C-alpha cells in the first residue's frame with residue numbers, strides 16, 4: 001500500500017496536536033533512497049538488514065536530525081545499540097518508529113520528561129490472534145473507537161516499552177504492561193508510571209512519556 005502524500009501533512013498536524021509541552025514530533029513517508037540519510041556511524045551501527053528496514057531507519061533519523069537541529073544539536077549520529085534502543089545526544093531524549101511506509105520520531109530536551117517512546121501503526125483493526133497475545137484483563141480501552149481499540153492497545157504497549165527500556169534495561173512482555181487508555185496512563189511490572197497521548201487519524205500514533213520521579 002502506498003499512502004498519498006497528504007497523509008504526511010495530516011499526520012504531522014495530528015501529532016503536533018497531541019504532543020506534550022516541550023516534545024517535538026515529526027513524520028516522513030518512507031521514500032526510495034532514504035537509507036542514504038543514515039550518517040556513516042549510524043549505518044554502521046544498524047546490523048545488515050533488508051533494504052526496506054534500512055530505508056525506514058534512514059527516514060526516522062532524517063526526521064530526528066531535523067528535530068535535533070531545531071534544538072541547536074547538529075550532525076549528531078543516533079546510533080542503534082545492540083538492544084535496539086537508539087542513543088541520543090547528552091541532554092536529549094527521544095524515540096523512533098516506522099511502519100511499512102511512514103516513519104515518526106519524537107525528541108525533547110531532558111526536563112520534566114525523563115524518557116519518551118513512540119509507535120505508529122496502520123489505522124486498522126488488530127487481528128484477533130495478536131489481540132489475544134497483547135491484551136490482559138486489566139487493560140482499559142473503552143474510551144477508544146471500538147474498531148481501533150486493539151490496535152491502540154498494541155501501539156501503546158510498544159511505545160511504553162520504548163520509553164521504559166532505556167530507564168530500566170529490562171525486556172518486558174505485553175503482559176508486563178497495563179494500559180488505561182481512558183486515563184492516558186500505563187504501568188509496568190518494574191513500577192514505572194507512564195503517560196500516554198494518542199491519535200488515530202490518519203494513522204494510529206501513540207506517544208508514551210515518563211515524567212521525572214514518576215516512579
Ligand SMILES: CC(C)(COP(=O)(O)OP(=O)(O)OC[C@H]1O[C@@H](n2cnc3c(N)ncnc32)[C@H](O)[C@@H]1OP(=O)(O)O)[C@@H](O)C(=O)NCCC(=O)NCCS
Pocket residue numbers: 056057058060080083084085086095096097098099119120157158161162163165166171172173174177
Ligand atoms: C522495541 C520493539 C517493541 C520495536 O518494535 P518494532 O515493531 O520492531 O519496530 P518500530 O518501528 O515500532 O520501532 C523501531 C525503533 O524502535 C527503537 N527501539 C528498538 N529497540 C528499542 C528499545 N529496547 N528501547 C527503546 N527503543 C527501541 C529503535 O529506534 C527502532 O528504530 P531503528 O531500528 O530505526 O533504530 C521491538 O523491537 C522489541 O525490542 N521487542 C522486544 C520486546 C517486546 O516485543 N515486548 C513486547 C512489547 S511490550
